[in-house]
Amino acid sequence: MAVAARKTTSAGRASTSVKSTASRSGSKKNSLPQNFTRDEDVRAYREMLLIRRFEEKAGQMYGMGLIGGFCHLYIGQEAVVVGMEMAQKDGDQVITSYRDHGHMIACGMDPKGVMAELTGRRGGLSKGKGGSMHMFSVEKQFYGGHGIVGAQVPLGTGLAFANRYKKNGQVSIVYFGDGAANQGQVYESFNMAELWKLPVVYVIENNRYAMGTSVSRASAQTDFSKRGISFNIPGEQVDGMDVRAVRDAADRAIQWCRDGKGPYILEMQTYRYRGHSMSDPAKYRSKDEVQKMREEHDPIEQVRARLLKDWKLSEDALKAVDAEVRDIVNEAAEFATNDPEPDPSELWTDILK
Amino acid sequence: MPVDILMPALSPTMEKGNLAKWLKNEGDKVKSGDILAEIETDKATMEVEAVDEGILAKILVPAGTQDVPVNQKIAIIAAEGESISEMVIAAPASAPKASTSPIAAAHVTAPAIVSTPSSVSAYDASSEVPAGTEFVTQTMREALRDAMAEEMRRDGDVFIMGEEVAEYQGAYKITQGLLQEFGPERVVDTPITEHGFAGLAVGAAFTGLKPIVEFMTFNFAMQAIDHIINSAAKTLYMSGGQMGCPIVFRGPNGAAARVAAQHSQDYSAWYSNIPGLLVVAPSNAADAKGLLKAAIRNPNPVVFLENEILYGQSGPVPKLDDFVLPIGKARIARSGSDVTIVSFAIGMTYALKAADELSSQGINAEVIDLRTIRPMDIETVLASVQKTGRCVTVEEGWPQSGVGSEISAQIMERAFDYLDAPVMRICGKDVPMPYAANLEKLALPTIGEVVETVKAVCYR
Ligand SMILES: Cc1ncc(C[n+]2csc(CCOP(=O)(O)OP(=O)(O)O)c2C)c(N)n1
Ligand SMILES: [Mg+2]
Numbered sequence: 058m059a060v061a062a063r064k065t066t067s068a069g070r071a072s073t074s075v076k077s078t079a080s081r082s083g084s085k086k087n088s089l090p091q092n093f094t095r096d097e098d099v100r101a102y103r104e105m106l107l108i109r110r111f112e113e114k115a116g117q118m119y120g121m122g123l124i125g126g127f128c129h130l131y132i133g134q135e136a137v138v139v140g141m142e143m144a145q146k147d148g149d150q151v152i153t154s155y156r157d158h159g160h161m162i163a164c165g166m167d168p169k170g171v172m173a174e175l176t177g178r179r180g181g182l183s184k185g186k187g188g189s190m191h192m193f194s195v196e197k198q199f200y201g202g203h204g205i206v207g208a209q210v211p212l213g214t215g216l217a218f219a220n221r222y223k224k225n226g227q228v229s230i231v232y233f234g235d236g237a238a239n240q241g242q243v244y245e246s247f248n249m250a251e252l253w254k255l256p257v258v259y260v261i262e263n264n265r266y267a268m269g270t271s272v273s274r275a276s277a278q279t280d281f282s283k284r285g286i287s288f289n290i291p292g293e294q295v296d297g298m299d300v301r302a303v304r305d306a307a308d309r310a311i312q313w314c315r316d317g318k319g320p321y322i323l324e325m326q327t328y329r330y331r332g333h334s335m336s337d338p339a340k341y342r343s344k345d346e347v348q349k350m351r352e353e354h355d356p357i358e359q360v361r362a363r364l365l366k367d368w369k370l371s372e373d374a375l376k377a378v379d380a381e382v383r384d385i386v387n388e389a390a391e392f393a394t395n396d397p398e399p400d401p402s403e404l405w406t407d408i409l410k
Numbered sequence: 411m412p413v414d415i416l417m418p419a420l421s422p423t424m425e426k427g428n429l430a431k432w433l434k435n436e437g438d439k440v441k442s443g444d445i446l447a448e449i450e451t452d453k454a455t456m457e458v459e460a461v462d463e464g465i466l467a468k469i470l471v472p473a474g475t476q477d478v479p480v481n482q483k484i485a486i487i488a489a490e491g492e493s494i495s496e497m498v499i500a501a502p503a504s505a506p507k508a509s510t511s512p513i514a515a516a517h518v519t520a521p522a523i524v525s526t527p528s529s530v531s532a533y534d535a536s537s538e539v540p541a542g543t544e545f546v547t548q549t550m551r552e553a554l555r556d557a558m559a560e561e562m563r564r565d566g567d568v569f570i571m572g573e574e575v576a577e578y579q580g581a582y583k584i585t586q587g588l589l590q591e592f593g594p595e596r597v598v599d600t601p602i603t604e605h606g607f608a609g610l611a612v613g614a615a616f617t618g619l620k621p622i623v624e625f626m627t628f629n630f631a632m633q634a635i636d637h638i639i640n641s642a643a644k645t646l647y648m649s650g651g652q653m654g655c656p657i658v659f660r661g662p663n664g665a666a667a668r669v670a671a672q673h674s675q676d677y678s679a680w681y682s683n684i685p686g687l688l689v690v691a692p693s694n695a696a697d698a699k700g701l702l703k704a705a706i707r708n709p710n711p712v713v714f715l716e717n718e719i720l721y722g723q724s725g726p727v728p729k730l731d732d733f734v735l736p737i738g739k740a741r742i743a744r745s746g747s748d749v750t751i752v753s754f755a756i757g758m759t760y761a762l763k764a765a766d767e768l769s770s771q772g773i774n775a776e777v778i779d780l781r782t783i784r785p786m787d788i789e790t791v792l793a794s795v796q797k798t799g800r801c802v803t804v805e806e807g808w809p810q811s812g813v814g815s816e817i818s819a820q821i822m823e824r825a826f827d828y829l830d831a832p833v834m835r836i837c838g839k840d841v842p843m844p845y846a847a848n849l850e851k852l853a854l855p856t857i858g859e860v861v862e863t864v865k866a867v868c869y870r
Contacts, residue, residue, distance in 0.1 A: 113442070113461040120418030121481060125668030125847065177668075177846035188670040188845030204672035205630065206602050239601035240633070267602055269578035275601040330443070336420060341578065351443060398848040408841055 090301035095368045101143065101300045102360045103378050105135035108159040109357060110386045111168055112331075115158065115175055115189075119335050123394060124175045127204075128189045131159035133330035136356035137262055138163040140303025141230060144311050148225070152200040152213040153232035155190035156262075156329075160232065164197040168385055172393035180396040184403060206267075207240030209233060210259070214246040217257035217320070228314040229257045236267020238281055244288075247320070251288045256314035258307070259285075259322045262297070264329040269341040281324035290320050297325030298354040328354070413462055415446065415485040417471075417478045420456050425480055427451040431473045434466045440487065447473075447484070464489050538700070538728075538735060545696075545726035553695040553727050554584050554660075554716065557702035558622060560732070562592055565620065568706055571598035571607055572624030572661075581626045582662060582721055608634030608659070612641045612711075615657040620706060625661035628677050628715065634659075642711035643686030658705045660714035663691070664756060664806050665843055667719070668850060674843035676807035678754070681713040682783040682816070688737055689784040691715040693758035695725040697781055700735030708737060715783075717756045740787035742794070746776035749864050750794040752817055753804040754780040757855070760836070761804045764860035771861075773868055783813055788820045795821055799830035800867045804860055809837040831867035836860050 093101065112130040119128050131138070134156075142163040145151075153160045161171050166182065174181030175189050182192045190204040200216060203209040213231030220227045237243065238261050250257050261281045265272055272279050282292030291313070296302040303325065310321035328350045332339045364370040417427065430448040434440055441463040449456045467488035471478055478484065548556070562568045569592075574581045576589040576599040589597040600607040604625065611621040625631040631638065642655045665674035681689045688710055692698040698716070705712040727733070743758065744765055753761040758779050765775040776794050780786060795801050801821055803814030814835035821833050839853045 116459075117418075117461060120420070121416065122419040126666075126845065127669055127673070174845075177849075181846075183845075185846035186670075186844040186849065188668065191670055191672065191845070204670070205633070207633075236602045239603045241603060241605050242633075268581070269574055270599060270601075274577075274599065399844075399846050401848065401852055403846075404839060404841055404844060404849050404852050 090296075090299060090305045093301055093304075093363075097143070097304075098360055098363055098368060099370075099378075101136075101139055102357065102364060102375075103382065104139045104142070104163060105300065105357045105360065106378065107168070107382045107385060108135045108138070108162050110382050111162060111172070111389065112158060114386050114390050115172065116331065116335070118172075118176065118390060118393070124189065125177065126188055127155065127334045128175065129156040129334050130329070130331045131156055133350065133356075134262060134264060134297070134325075134327045135159060136300040136303055137260065137297045137325045137327055138232075140297075140300040141258075141260060141307045143300075143304045144307030145228070145230065146311075148198060148227045149311070150198045150200055150213070150216045150220075150227065150229045151232070152209045152216060152229070153202070154206065154209060154234060154237065155202070155204050156234070157190065157192065157202045161192060161194070161197075161199055161202075164194065164199045166192075166194050166197050166199060168389040169392045172389040173396050176393040176396070177398065178393060178396035179399045179403070180392065184407075185399040186403065186407070207233065207237040207242050210237070210240070210243045211246045213259075214250050214255060214257055214320075217250065217255035217314075218253065220256050221253065226315060227256070228311050229255075230260060230311075231257055232260045232262055234267060235261065235263040235265065235272050235281065236270065236275060238263075238284060239275060243284075247285055247288045247290055250320035251285070251290050254317060254319040256317070257320045258310045258314060259290075259320060261322065261324045262327055263324055264327050266329070266333070266341065268333045268337070269339075271341065282322055285320070285322045290322055292322035292324065294324045294326060297327035298350075298356045299359060300356055412467065412486050412488045413464070414483045415458070415460075415487060417480050417482045417484050418449065418456070418458060419480040420449075420451070426477045427456075427480070429471050429473060429475045429478050429484065432469060436466055436469055438466045439490075440464060440466050449478075460487065462487060539730060539733065544729040546729050547724050548695050548699075548727045549722055549724050550692075550695045550698045550716070551582070551584055551586075551721040553699035554702055555586055555588070557699045558585070558706070559588060559591060561703055561706040562588070562596060565706075567618065568620045568622065569596040569598065570622040570624060571600055571611060573600055573602055573626045575599060575624050580624070582718060584716075584721070585624065604630050604633035605637065608637040609641060611657060612637050612645075612655060615642070615655045615711075616645070616653055618656070620656045620658075622658045622660060622706060625659065627666075627673065627718070628661050628663040629673050629675055631659065631661070631677070638681075638687070638711070638713065639684055643684050646710070647686060654709050655711045656709045658702070658712045658714050660702070660705075661716060662718040662721070663715035664717050665719075665838075665850075665854065668845060668847065669843075670845040671842035676805065676838065677713075678715060678783050678805065679807050679812045679816075681715075682786070682813060683811075684784075686711065687784060688712040688782070689715065690737060690782050691717075691755040692781060693720065693753075693755050693779050695723070696727045696733075697735060697741070697779075699727055700733050701737060701781065703732075703734045704737050707734070712737070715755065720756055735781075738782045738785045738787055740790040741779045741781055742776065742790070743779045744775065744777040746774040746798070748774045748798055749800040749802065749868055750776045750778060750791065750798045751802050751804060751860070751864065752778045752780060752791055752814075754783060754813070756806060757804040760855055760857050760860050763857045764804075764864065767857065767861050768864055771865075771870075773864060773870065775864060780813075786816070786820075788817070788824075791817060792821065792825050795825050796828045799828055800864075801829075801833045802836060802860065802863050802867060803833070804836045804855060806838045806854060808840055809835055810840065812837055831869070834863045834867055836863055 170182040177185040192202045216229035282294045295306040313321045428450045430450045440460045445457045447458045464487040468486040471484040575585045576597045579586045611623045664676040751761045818833040
């Protein structure tokens with residue numbers, strides 16, 4: 058299931074919709090997002106659905122004891138990674154936290170390899186040695202999968218440093234959470250990124266909670282798009298449940314970076330439906346809050362409605378997409394269930410080159 | 411096609427649970443995300459969510475059923491229009507397949523605590539508590555909580571801070587009830603900013619407050635290690651004795667289960683390298699309580715290393731108003747004459763079980779629980795080795811420059827003439843912790859390795 062990166066840069070859209078002075082003030086709410094073409098809506102639907110079904114299956118397999126340890130699901134946040142991916146070019150790097158399954162699938166990494174890593178099998182992307190939180194792909198320019206909150210931010214800034222150093226025109230996309238946004242190393246990174254005009258988009262996935270702590274209980278400044286102001290990094294708040302808004306903002310941010318103007322911050326306002334990890338009591342929020350989000354803002358339902366209403370796709374056509382996605386996920390699950398564990402000799406490999 | 415709903419596990423070690431209640435009835439329409447049922451274990455409750463839509467055709471396990479095995483079929487969901495009766499017939503109680511269970515473990519109402527190896531053998535505290543003292547059985551989790559609560563009642567300068575310690579009641583539930591008793595001024599939830607709050611707490615300690623800093627796990631204390639070492643451990647010395655730092659850094663240390671390399675590291679040897687720090691690593695509930703109380707009262711920075719796998723283990727704890735143990739004193743957990751096994755924390759689980767097995771093979775091992783890694787009670791170890799002439803150390807940490815290496819060097823320097831065999835070390839394998847279940851097992855020490863090594867030094 059390759060998720061081909063869009064080859065165009067949408068420079069036109071980007072240059073008309075952002076003024077550098079306006080964005081410098083942070084927190085700019087966009088006007089209505091640019092509509093998608095039919096193909097873009099179909100693509101977004103399929104990609105988001107694939108992530109959702111994959112994650113549901115992973116939750117199920119965890120329940121059956123096939124997956125161990127920590128397992129953080131991305132359900133509810135799919136529009137963020139899919140919208141970003143739609144604005145990226147081949148070669149742009151991605152790095153994120155432990156909540157990484159969606160990012161890998163959006164990058165075009167093989168769901169079979171991801172799922173087999175979750176079950177700790179030899180066909181997993183890290184040969185079973187990394188698990189849910191630690192997977193990488195040189196081929197797809199995916200730099201992990203990091204278990205330490207905030208660590209990916211300086212690492213991703215380093216990817217951008219390398220881009221500038223090599224003058225390769227690539228942009229580094231660095232994802233981190235609202236909780237991670239309070240780590241000191243984030244601000245050390247911001248400073249260097251702006252100082253050296255590094256091509257890096259900081260995507261803050263504000264899903265309102267860091268484990269059991271809501272944003273307002275952990276953050277003095279809850280508008281994350283403003284977190285770069287003292288470094289002169291522009292920022293925007295984006296409706297992260299609307300894949301079109303995400304793609305629009307991503308276009309602007311990525312173009313800004315490619316133009317050599319330095320880093321850019323996107324605060325994606327999103328929501329995770331499931332607990333923080335599989336063992337989360339989720340007592341810190343009400344069921345109504347979750348239900349309301351699912352019913353009124355679900356990223357997949359939004360596209361689905363457009364496909365039916367605006368593009369007049371039939372229910373059958375959508376069912377065909379569902380079936381195709383389910384097949385991919387079932388195949389991944391089957392592979393991950395039957396693939397053997399790593400050979401014991403693997404304990405001693407890959408420690409040094 | 412009807413789909414079976416199976417009894418889910420909320421951790422890889424869960425084997426059965428109770429079906430507390432059904433939230434949908436037979437015949438109800440369900441869609442993805444609907445909560446079908448609630449499941450309970452002794453540690454947590456969990457909601458079972460549908461991930462497919464259809465009709466809840468048949469409930470096979472009624473509400474209130476106890477001890478339902480994981481993966482047993484508990485209900486059937488049919489597509490609309492499918493006949494229920496047909497399905498019940500067509501649904502043999504087959505082994506589950508990954509692709510047939512339309513449920514996901516969604517919300518669990520307590521941390522999934524990995525089930526534990528059987529408990530460390532009975533605690534002999536006879537030399538450390540008055541004769542006739544009563545004991546109560548407590549988990550290490552409860553003992554740690556009580557230690558903090560008692561010290562907070564006793565001294566208004568003691569407070570605790572860390573991620574999720576207050577409203578969430580602790581990521582591993584060690585601070586359960588503390589917010590309710592002591593309020594948010596003294597039980598402080600922090601943002602995820604280990605370097606920041608560790609430094610802040612050290613600053614507060616410079617003024618004489620007595621912070622307890624909980625790290626969600628010691629893996630995350632690496633963000634803060636500069637303050638633990640450069641700020642907390644060295645200031646007394648650098649200030650010519652003027653300014654102390656009465657602080658406790660505590661939290662789970664070492665490997666949990668299946669959480670891979672970045673979350674599975676033993677820092678005992680790391681911190682034990684640092685002059686100016688005290689390092690404590692208890693193996694059982696009583697020691698945890700007595701030593702944590704001592705750590706909180708101690709005027710120096712103390713790194714207090716707990717272990718997630720031991721949190722749920724129960725043991726006898728002296729029922730005393732003020733049970734405080736001395737820091738820096740090892741305990742002879744089992745006396746013997748043929749060989750000395752030295753260990754600490756979860757390593758004691760292997761050491762004591764190996765000693766049991768060895769005794770059935772006619773080898774009588776003395777087992778020493780260090781309890782404090784720094785300052786190390788090497789005198790107790792030397793006295794034992796002078797008696798047995800042989801020593802094996804056991805730890806989950808890596809071999810190079812490990813705690814066992816230090817013990818081995820000390821014995822070489824101070825008891826060389828008493829040795830009948832080289833000192834041997836059992837350690838975690840010299841690799842980052844792998845995720846895969848089989849590799850993870852291979853990476854940790856085993857009881858068998860301890861037994862074999864002891865036999866080797868006994869020339870058996
Ligand atoms: C340095 C560090 N501290 C603490 C943790 C434990 N931890 C894991 S995820 C998490 C919450 C992070 O929340 P956020 O950044 O909002 O990301 P989200 O999980 O919501 O995607 C915490 C505290 C960790 N992994 N690393
Ligand atoms: Mg968050």
